Amino acid sequence: MNCYLGIDIGSISTKGVVIDEDNKIICSLYIWTEGSPINSVKKLVSELKKKIPSGYVVKGIGTTGSARKLIGLMMDANVVKNEITAHAVGTLSVNPNVHTILEIGGQDSKIIIIRDGVIVDYAMNTLCAAGTGSFLSSQAKRLDIPIEEFGKLALSSKNPAKIAARCTVFAESDLIHKAQVGYSKEDIVAGLCKSIVLNYLNNVGKGKKIIEPVVFQGGVSKNLGVLKYFKEVLGCDVTVDPNSHLMGALGIAILSHKNSDGRVYDLDIKDIEFKTVGNECGGCSNNCEILRIFKDKKLVDTWGSMCGKY
C-alpha cells in the first residue's frame, strides 16, 4: 500500500505525518527542533520509519515550514510549499466548512480566511514575535512553570492582570512589574494569555472578517488559556482539533499525495551527511551571503546570490 510523508519544520518544533491513500493519518510525531533542523528531521524520520506498519511504501514526501527548502533538498521531496497553503489544505481536509483559521506557531502567527473551501485572504505577522509561541515558552521558563501546565494555570485565574503586549520587550517588563506589585502567578499567566490574543487580533487579524466556524491551530492552540480568551474576545466558538499542531504537516502530505509521480522514497537518511557552508561572496558591494549545500561532501545546491552568478 502507498503512504505519503509530510514534514513541517518550524522554528521550535518539527512535525511529521504519514497518511494513506485516503488522506487518513497513519502515524505522526512531534519533536523539538532544538535549533538543528537537519538532526531533528533525521530523528523524526528514523522514528516514523519504525512506526509505519509493514506493507506500506512511501510514494511521496512534502516539506513545509521555515526550513522547507533545506529539508526538501535533503529528503529529495516532491513538494516544497509554504506553510500558509499547507495549513489551509490540511485544515480543509479535516474540516471542510471552516471559514477562518487562526494559527499561532513558534515564531510566526497567521490568519487564513477561507470561503467555500478556497483561501481568499491571509495575513502573517511581519516584524515582531510578540504573541507567538517562543515568547510564551520563554516566559514560562522565566516564571518556572512547565509549558504544558501554562494554559491550565491561566484558567484558574479570576482576575487576569492587564499586560501591555505591543512588543515582547515591553510585555516582559510589564510582566515583571506586575509580579513586583504582587499579582499572583495565575493572574499574570492569564493576563499574558489574554494579551497574546489581543495582540494577535490587533496585528495579524486587523481588517479581516472573522466568521464562524473558526479553527485555532499551531502549537499555541494546545494552550487552554489562549483558547479561552479567543472564545471570550471573539464572542464565538473556536474549535481546536486534537491534531491541531500537525495541520501543516498533514496539509503538505496531502499535497505530496496529489503531486505524487510514482517514485518510491527511501527513508534511510540517518547516515547521509548534510552540511551547509556559508560565506560572503565579495564579488561586488552587495556582499551576498552565499550558502552552499553539501550532501555527502558533494555540492548539491547554492543559494543566496542576487545576481545569479552561482
Added chain:
Amino acid sequence: MKLSKVGFPHIGNYYVPATYLFSNILHSDIVSAPHISQKTIELGVKYSPSFVCTPFKYTLGTLLEVIEKGADCVVQLGGGCRYGYYHELQRTIISDLGYDVKFINLVIAGKASVFRVYRELRRIDKHFRRFKSLYYLFITMKMVKYMDLIDDYIREYVGFEVNDGEMEKLNESMLKEFSGVKGYFDLKRVYKKYNSLIRKVKVDIPRNVTKVGIIGELYTIMEPFSNYFIEKSLASFNMSIKRYTNASYLMMGKGKFIKKNIKKYSKYVKYRMGADATDNIIRAVDMCRDGFDGIIHIKSSFCTPEIGSMGIINKVCCDYNVPVLFFSFDSNTSRVGLQTRLEAFNDMIEMRKK
C-alpha cells in the same frame, strides 16, 4: 572658476535620462553613482535617523557614494510628503560629516518654478546652456516616456519568456544606446528599433493569464533593489504585472489624473491625501473593476501617506473581493519571509481561479 562635479540620487534606471540631461546642459562633469547595493543601504542606515522612511536611507547612501567618488555638488528634489524635507536633512547630515558639498534643490514640495530652477542651475554652472536646455529637457522627457513604455511591455510579458533574460538584456543595451543619442530623431530611431526587437522576443502566453497590479509608494516600487526585486519574483510565478506609477506618470499625468478622477471615486476618497495615496486608491478601484487577480501594495516603513491609504485599499478590495497583499519594506526585511508570502499569494490566486 573651477567647475563642480555633479552627482544625484538614483532610482531604478532613471539615472540614464538624468545623466543625459545634466551632461548636455551643464559644462560640469557628471559623477554617476554605482548601482544600489547592500553597501548603499548600510551607509544610509548608518547616518540616518532610524525612524525616517526608507527611501531617505537609500538616497542618503547614494549621495555619500557619489561624494566618495568625487562629486562636490549634489542635486536633490523635494516631493509633497516627508520627501520635501530630504534635501534639508541630508544637507545637514552630510555637512556634519565634514564634507564640503554644494546642495541644489530643483523642486520644492513637488513644484518646480522656472525661475527657481534657473537660479539653482546657475549656482552649479554660471554659463549653463540656457537655450539648449529646453531642447534637451524635451528629449529627456521623451526618453523617460519611451523607457516607461518599454518597461510596461516587459513587465506584462517577461514572466512568459521562452528564453529567460532576453528582454532584460535588450533593455540594458537600449539604455546604453539611449545615453549616447544625438538628438530627438536619433532617440526615436533607437526606441523604434528596440521596441520592435522586444516585441519579437518569443513569449509563451497561457490562456488564463494571472494579472497582478502593483501600487504603492513611489521610490520603493520604482527602485527594484529596495523592494527586493519583487517584480522579478512575481514574474517567476508566470504572472503578468501592471504598474501605473512611473516617472512619466509622476511628471506629466499625475495632476490631471487626480483632478479628473477624484470626484468619480468619492465613495472611497474625497480629498487629496498627500504623495501618491490618492492615486493608489483610485488605481486599486480601477484594477478591481478591470478584473485583476490580485493587488500588491508596497510601501517603505514609516511612509505616512500610504499608511493612510492602506485601510481604504483594504476596504476597496473587500468590496470587490480581490485579494490584496501589503508589504512594508525596511532596510532589514527578511527575503525569506517575503518569498513565503509571495508563494502563498500565488497559491491563493491559483486556488481561487479553479
